[in-house]
Amino acid sequence: MAILEDSGAGPLCTCNQSKVLADDKKNVARCIKKIEPRTPVRGSPRSKSSQGRVNSRLKEKSDDKKPSNGSKRKRLSDDTKVLLVEDIGCRSDLEMGCNNGHARVNDSVMVKETLRVFTTFYLRFVQEEEKRCLKPKDDVHFSNGSENNNGNAYDDHAKSLTKRPDLKAISEMVRSNKILYRKKIGHLPGIKVGQQFLSRAEMVAVGLHGDWLNGIDYIGETCKMEEYRKFTLPVAVSIILSGQYEDDVDNSEVVYTGQGGNGLLGNKHQIKYQVMCRGNLVLKLTGFKVNLGKSEMVPVGEVQKMYQRGEGRVPTLYPFEVGEGSQVQFWQDRWCGDQPLSMAIPDLYDFSLACDALADSLLGGQSDREPGNWDNNMYQDLPIRVIRGHKCAGSYTHKIYTYDGLYKVDHCWNERSAFGFNVFKYRLRQIEGQPKLVTNQVDFARQLVSKGCSELNGLVCKDISGGQENIRIPATNVCDVLPVAPSGFKYIKSNRVAKNVIIPPNAPGCNCKGKCTNAEKCSCARLNGNDFPYVHHDGGRLVEPRDVVFECGPRCGCGPSCLNRTSQRGLKYQLEVYCTKDKGWAVRSRDLIPSGAPVCEYIGFLRKSDELDNVSGNDYIFDIDCWQTMNGIGGRERRLRDVSIPSSNHAKERNDHISETGPEFCIDAGLYGNVARFINHSCEPNLFVQCVLSSHHDVRLARVVLFAADNILPMQELTYDYGYELDSVTGPDGKIKELPCYCGTADCRKRLY
Numbered sequence: 001m002a003i004l005e006d007s008g009a010g011p012l013c014t015c016n017q018s019k020v021l022a023d024d025k026k027n028v029a030r031c032i033k034k035i036e037p038r039t040p041v042r043g044s045p046r047s048k049s050s051q052g053r054v055n056s057r058l059k060e061k062s063d064d065k066k067p068s069n070g071s072k073r074k075r076l077s078d079d080t081k082v083l084l085v086e087d088i089g090c091r092s093d094l095e096m097g098c099n100n101g102h103a104r105v106n107d108s109v110m111v112k113e114t115l116r117v118f119t120t121f122y123l124r125f126v127q128e129e130e131k132r133c134l135k136p137k138d139d140v141h142f143s144n145g146s147e148n149n150n151g152n153a154y155d156d157h158a159k160s161l162t163k164r165p166d167l168k169a170i171s172e173m174v175r176s177n178k179i180l181y182r183k184k185i186g187h188l189p190g191i192k193v194g195q196q197f198l199s200r201a202e203m204v205a206v207g208l209h210g211d212w213l214n215g216i217d218y219i220g221e222t223c224k225m226e227e228y229r230k231f232t233l234p235v236a237v238s239i240i241l242s243g244q245y246e247d248d249v250d251n252s253e254v255v256y257t258g259q260g261g262n263g264l265l266g267n268k269h270q271i272k273y274q275v276m277c278r279g280n281l282v283l284k285l286t287g288f289k290v291n292l293g294k295s296e297m298v299p300v301g302e303v304q305k306m307y308q309r310g311e312g313r314v315p316t317l318y319p320f321e322v323g324e325g326s327q328v329q330f331w332q333d334r335w336c337g338d339q340p341l342s343m344a345i346p347d348l349y350d351f352s353l354a355c356d357a358l359a360d361s362l363l364g365g366q367s368d369r370e371p372g373n374w375d376n377n378m379y380q381d382l383p384i385r386v387i388r389g390h391k392c393a394g395s396y397t398h399k400i401y402t403y404d405g406l407y408k409v410d411h412c413w414n415e416r417s418a419f420g421f422n423v424f425k426y427r428l429r430q431i432e433g434q435p436k437l438v439t440n441q442v443d444f445a446r447q448l449v450s451k452g453c454s455e456l457n458g459l460v461c462k463d464i465s466g467g468q469e470n471i472r473i474p475a476t477n478v479c480d481v482l483p484v485a486p487s488g489f490k491y492i493k494s495n496r497v498a499k500n501v502i503i504p505p506n507a508p509g510c511n512c513k514g515k516c517t518n519a520e521k522c523s524c525a526r527l528n529g530n531d532f533p534y535v536h537h538d539g540g541r542l543v544e545p546r547d548v549v550f551e552c553g554p555r556c557g558c559g560p561s562c563l564n565r566t567s568q569r570g571l572k573y574q575l576e577v578y579c580t581k582d583k584g585w586a587v588r589s590r591d592l593i594p595s596g597a598p599v600c601e602y603i604g605f606l607r608k609s610d611e612l613d614n615v616s617g618n619d620y621i622f623d624i625d626c627w628q629t630m631n632g633i634g635g636r637e638r639r640l641r642d643v644s645i646p647s648s649n650h651a652k653e654r655n656d657h658i659s660e661t662g663p664e665f666c667i668d669a670g671l672y673g674n675v676a677r678f679i680n681h682s683c684e685p686n687l688f689v690q691c692v693l694s695s696h697h698d699v700r701l702a703r704v705v706l707f708a709a710d711n712i713l714p715m716q717e718l719t720y721d722y723g724y725e726l727d728s729v730t731g732p733d734g735k736i737k738e739l740p741c742y743c744g745t746a747d748c749r750k751r752l753y
């Protein structure tokens, strides 16, 4: 299954890749500013002493103190490694500009951050489009590349969106030089074989496949990049095998059908002849070695194109073949039985001369090619990245793309397709020594991951929520080391409140009816900086992290399907609690979770923080430090989106007091809690914490909601950054406690605290 589509675009390359000299994370940390786009979180268990608690947003702390997650308690904080949309640049610029060529950001982090930047642009454009299309009904539908797929109101689309937010996002990234790699041959640092992408635009953003439309991406002849001076261009860099041609065979030896000639109806049928030009020519020149002494096809597509232009007869010409002896043969309408034309060429082993001679002959001496331009292309023996595209209902584009490593073209021919038309064929072989795609990746692409509960390996509990959640949460244990929860633990779906904690009365709501759609009229939207924080896409995604999100609440006029209640709808993804070897229980999703989607709220017993200051051994306490974050207190780094705390806000009145004392309230999920209490820490997390206010507006008692920071593929562990400060946790004996981190990421800080 493979495709080649039209690839007329020239190279985009203008940036020079700098040489990376060494890892220097301190420099990197300095140069990478905090993020606006989606970011991970911090929070963590508590320790005995709460003073000196820091969270990840601390700017003034030395790097060796930053590493862990927050304080002893979980905090609401951003990830230290997320880049500002405005700050990220193409790889070489980042390394050179920020680090004077001496530092190197972890490659996989760079890839992740670039995708986050893409998502932020993407969701901003989605939001723009949704606003544009907003008529009496707020239902919209993206025509391509961003289809909705969830059973919500958004699906009854009343109007199609004609603009492509994914393409707009890519254009914006190109314009602002935020594409990570451009026109690179071979593996790309930070992108492993098996890595999956949800759209072609994402692959363009990181540079895995730089052409958003065509199946072949290549470096064109006009490329001025220094590093390609030594090559004769064009050369192919990547191809996408998408199963669009009926003749393709798909395994580690791939037969790739050339581009063109198939109908655009999606039925893979070949409807006309293919022509040896553009992508077909590039691919051939990249890897096909011609032995002119034998009878093999040679790449003369350019000649053919010129001929076609001159004669206006398309497409009746087929590739030349070099025959035995000194004949070069050319067929007109080979399949219809016309006699081949043939001519003698002066030197069989000088391929360029042969082609030029033919061109001259066919064009009456009007060839615009300099002799000698052909030959260097044939012998460069360069690898091609192969990406496999599959249909995938869970993806916002309904497609998933899996990087399958480097291949080389080792044979090329043309043949009649099943529909009777001439097609070009390329045999690509995977270069030895690369990992093979693993079952999960392939299974996911083929929709095989989601299983019913009863089929899960090591199932120990069908639903830890005991039917409280709208989706069952099974627990599996193939390690055989732990009970599902400590004795006495009780699953709860909403917070319990300690007697000495007073929940403020419900805030006055907006006057909207049905669903809130007009940000100027909706008083809740006004609190969010005159905007709705979510887009309808995928059933509600947060466009970007904010200090606090104001959702509609009990006194609002809108109903439960209002978009501005996105985080109040309970679980949407099929979560599973499972046992790990060294971190105890953990949580993963059996569904794909799109970046910006709410995953779950951190639920527990709402209590005063100071009551827990001397409690040790409770690893499930989350400080609500929303106010501190909003005000940059204790070095916390602010998020950049404006919000306006209502003047009646209780916390605002107590501003100074709060500043001094740190978080006043926390959520203790030690004995009462929900699935969030099983989510582990990672130094490179895929969730971020977002404070949300819905019923009241007291930030000291904000809800703590975990959102996806990335597109999270099925079976990946869900994690957030606990945000402890190193050495901040002390035991009952007053000694500093250390807890090793087993998150396993490249830049792991080695200790939680």
Ligand SMILES: C[S@@+](CC[C@H](N)C(=O)[O-])C[C@H]1O[C@@H](n2cnc3c(N)ncnc32)[C@H](O)[C@@H]1O
Pocket: 045, 582, 583, 584, 585, 586, 619, 620, 677, 678, 679, 680, 681, 682, 740, 741, 742, 743, 752
């Ligand atoms: C909120 S609980 C998370 C769920 C926990 N794993 C369980 O079994 O209930 C926090 C505790 O999990 C463990 N943990 C979480 N993340 C970890 C990590 N990256 N490395 C090691 N242990 C971790 C630590 O024991 C930590 O105190």
